[in-house]
Amino acid sequence: MHGGGILHLQVAKKKPSRTGEVSLRADAQLNRERILAAAEEMFLEHGANVSLEDVAKRANVGIGTLYRRFPTREALLGAAYSARFLELAEASRARDGELTPTESVRAYxxxxxxxxxxxxxxxxxxxxxxxxxxxxxxxxxxxxxxLVRRAQKAGVIRRDVTFEDLVCVATAISLASEQSASSKSRVAHLVDVFLGGIASR
Amino acid sequence: MHGGGILHLQVAKKKPSRTGEVSLRADAQLNRERILAAAEEMFLEHGANVSLEDVAKRANVGIGTLYRRFPTREALLGAAYSARFLELAEASRARDGELTPTESVRAYxxxxxxxxxxxxxxxxxxxxxxxxxxxxxxxxxxxxxxLVRRAQKAGVIRRDVTFEDLVCVATAISLASEQSASSKSRVAHLVDVFLGGIASR
DNA sequence: CCACAAAGTGGAGGGTTGCTCCACTTGCAT
DNA sequence: ATGCAAGTGGAGCAACCCTCCACTTTGTGG
Structure with missing residues (x-):
């Protein structure tokens, strides 16, 4: 090999897809999907605190492999939620025209x-x-x-309310409903109270 | 002992104090207090998830003893909070006259x-x-x-708001402040938003 | 087609915690 | 003084988390 060989493009051996992720080896990719599927099932069945070793077992994968791909439980949860949240965001955007800014926030x-x-x-x-x-x-x-920006531009919610406030409230309501097995109506009630709170006077 | 002995009152060997609690043996009572004091310290220092074995150690008590007295972590936490919450309730009652119903709720x-x-x-x-x-x-x-009843009678908060809603919100705000080390002003902000929400229209 | 470096794998193992169980000790009523 | 119910301590087991590394597999450059 002559010096020119260096110029030979270091082609995307690890195709660093624009987000910086490296592409996995075929077998690794398969395992990743297996883990995700297993996690999905186990989380649904036993809640988010299920033993990660059990998840690995269900995925037919060593515990080490699971940790290599998802270094923390949060990472695994985040990945498992990704698809779900993608749907949520798209659905919200889809009904954008049909609802008033306030109602959009409520639905969201x-x-x-x-x-x-x-x-x-x-x-x-x-x-x-x-x-x-x-x-x-x-x-x-x-x-x-x-949605927050839109509603604020429309002047229907207070200017000092942030998206973080919204998350905070969603957290509280979710917590309440998972603790006391609150009914759907209680959720609606709590959302309602909060919406009253963020509305412009 | 003759049959009459049975009539001999089964006096409150275990003085079942009106709440059904049995009085502890002197040494047991002492240990209970030691545990509580240790728990207080450890919770303050290391948060509510500190190892219970460590608590027992600090109290100079076997782990078995701790579990005998406080079968669950919740029980221990509840007991540790009792004094604190007693103060809270008394302080709230004490300033009853000085504040409007709404402000009482805010302070609470x-x-x-x-x-x-x-x-x-x-x-x-x-x-x-x-x-x-x-x-x-x-x-x-x-x-x-x-406080909720009072404010509702005064017509300053919605009739459909319950104490449980209040707890739910307190939870949310506490969670937000312990997660993102929220400033005191953020707490005030969130309380404010919520108060806006429960106010009568 | 092969050889081989890099990527990936699995699970043993060490650390932590939760909780139970029971042989022993102690307080107290008699 | 004595008997026994109440109380004690901690060994021990099970569950879990996470790391580490000897081995296997993939896919690439020659």
Whole structure:
């Protein structure tokens, strides 16, 4: 090999797809999906605090592999929620025209609570999960911020209310409903009270 | 002993004090207090999730003894909070005359959040802790209900708002402040938003 | 087609905690 | 003084988390 060989493009051996992720080896990719599927099932069945070793077992994967791909429980939860949250964000955008700004926020909040309660034992960490670096979580946050801005521009909610306040409330409501197995009507009630609170006087 | 002995009153060997509690043996009572004191210190220092074995160690007591007296972590937390909550309730009653019904609720809420945040990692279970069977928790709940009723009679908050809603909000605010180390002003802000929400239109 | 470096794998193992159980000790009523 | 119910302590087991590293697999450059 002559010096020119160096010029030979260091082609995307690890195709660093624009987000910086490296592409996984085929077998690794398969395992990743297996883990995600297993996690989904286990979280649904036993709540978000299920033993990670059991998840690995169900995925037919060593515990080490699971940790290699998802270094923390939060990471796994975030990934598992990504698809769900992506749907949420898209659905919200889809009904954008049909609802008033206030009603959009209401719908968003209710959906956020609903999705959060899909797994039990996660409400308290909704804030953290939403910050996970994953398309779904990102999209959902973005959509939330957009709705807040829109409603504020329309002058129907207070200027000093932030998206974080919204998450805080969603957390509380989710927590309440997972603790006392609150009915759907209680959720609606709590959302209602909060909406009253953020409305412009 | 002759049959008459049976009539001999089964005197309160275990003085079942009107609440059904049995009085402890002197040494047991002492240990109970030691445990409580140790728990107080450890919770303050390391948050509500500190290892119970460590608590037992600090109390110079076997782990078995701790479990015998406080079968669950919640029980221990409830007991540790009792004194604190008793103060809260009394302070609230004390300033009863000086504040408007709305301001009473505001003060109560802020105090509840403040007390909840004395130990870290407890916000999410405020609801459960408040239900612990202990004088302080009982007093605090009672006082909260009273304030809600009073404000409703005065017509300044919505009729459909319950004390449980209040606890839910206190939980949210406490959680937010222990997670993102929220400033005091954020607490005030969130309380404010909520108060706006429960106010009568 | 092969050889081989990098990527990936699995699970043993060490650390922590929760909780139970029971052989022993102690207080107290008689 | 004595008997026994109440109380005690901590060994021990089970569950879980997470790390670490000897081995296996993939896919690439020659």
């Amino acid at each position: 909040l209710e959906q956020l609570v609903l999705h959060t309660n899909v797994y039990r034992g996660i409400a308290a960490s909704l804030g953290t999960v939403l910050q996970t670096d994953t398309p779904g979580c990102h999209a959902t946050s973005e959509e939330g911020r957009r | 809420l802020e105090q509840l959040v403040l007390h909840t945040n004395v130990y870290r990692g407890i916000a999410a279970s405020l609801g459960t802790v408040l239900q612990t069977d202990t004088p302080g928790c009982h007093a605090t709940s009672e006082e909260g209900r009273r």
